[in-house]
Amino acid sequence: MFGNYLIGLREGLEASLVVCILVAYLVKTERRDALRPVWLGIAIACGLSMAFGAMLEFGTQELTFEAQELLGGSLSIISVGLVTWMVFWMKRTARHLKAELHGKLDTALAMGTGALVATAFLAVGREGLETALFVWASVRASGEGSSAPLIGVLLGIATAIVLGYLFYRGALKINLAKFFTWTGGMLVIVAAGVLAYGVHDLQEARFLGGLNDRAFDVSAAVPPDSWYGTLLKGVFNFQPDPTVLQLTVWALYLVPVLTLFLLDRRPPAATPQPAQATPAG
Numbered sequence: 001m002f003g004n005y006l007i008g009l010r011e012g013l014e015a016s017l018v019v020c021i022l023v024a025y026l027v028k029t030e031r032r033d034a035l036r037p038v039w040l041g042i043a044i045a046c047g048l049s050m051a052f053g054a055m056l057e058f059g060t061q062e063l064t065f066e067a068q069e070l071l072g073g074s075l076s077i078i079s080v081g082l083v084t085w086m087v088f089w090m091k092r093t094a095r096h097l098k099a100e101l102h103g104k105l106d107t108a109l110a111m112g113t114g115a116l117v118a119t120a121f122l123a124v125g126r127e128g129l130e131t132a133l134f135v136w137a138s139v140r141a142s143g144e145g146s147s148a149p150l151i152g153v154l155l156g157i158a159t160a161i162v163l164g165y166l167f168y169r170g171a172l173k174i175n176l177a178k179f180f181t182w183t184g185g186m187l188v189i190v191a192a193g194v195l196a197y198g199v200h201d202l203q204e205a206r207f208l209g210g211l212n213d214r215a216f217d218v219s220a221a222v223p224p225d226s227w228y229g230t231l232l233k234g235v236f237n238f239q240p241d242p243t244v245l246q247l248t249v250w251a252l253y254l255v256p257v258l259t260l261f262l263l264d265r266r267p268p269a270a271t272p273q274p275a276q277a278t279p280a281g
Helices: 002-028 032-058 065-111 113-142 148-168 176-204 227-236 244-263
Strands: none
Touching (some): 002 032, 002 148, 065 113, 065 244
């Protein structure tokens, strides 16, 4: 559940910061008349993201078992690629995000209401669709029929919304550079588990071989239904009996990606600024 909470918190906070930048800029420049189309664009983006998540969840139930596993495994791998790109992108370019969004808003203000709706929709929609895909893959990897992973995601998103509001009102300050570094590193670990699970899905779909080639089996020492087995599953997507291919892919992803992420010292210094904008009257 913690791993899914982390996903909801991290992804939700990124979207919250984007919203803070858009709204705070319009308030600070006394363009409150543009808030309505901006909120409309944000609402459409959120609705589309939820619809996309629902389509992933319910649109695959009529497929055969092999087709479900093939689709689930493929989308899990795609989601890992997207979230990996996202954590590196956020770390390297977040300090330019405020200026970039301000420039887009200035252009949209000159073009009219439709452009404002589109700007807000595109700014938040990319985050939303990416989040929906990775959340679906992670919940699928750690759910096992339980509602706990989804509850964890929703709690994380709710926390992110509260933090975003407190940032905007100037009631809370946090070192976002350290926050995104720590959560980014943990998210890479979670993504490695999702990737391994995706590979297992492809093996069950008979797209990849080696389903019966176990790297090890510690089910006796770490029973999946024990509290610590459940904890490891929920946080790291730990599997007590992974295949050789799963373990190999997990290691080949985790070691180089986490190393490169932690060695990248360019901080997202300017990201906190939107949170300290002049509060709305």
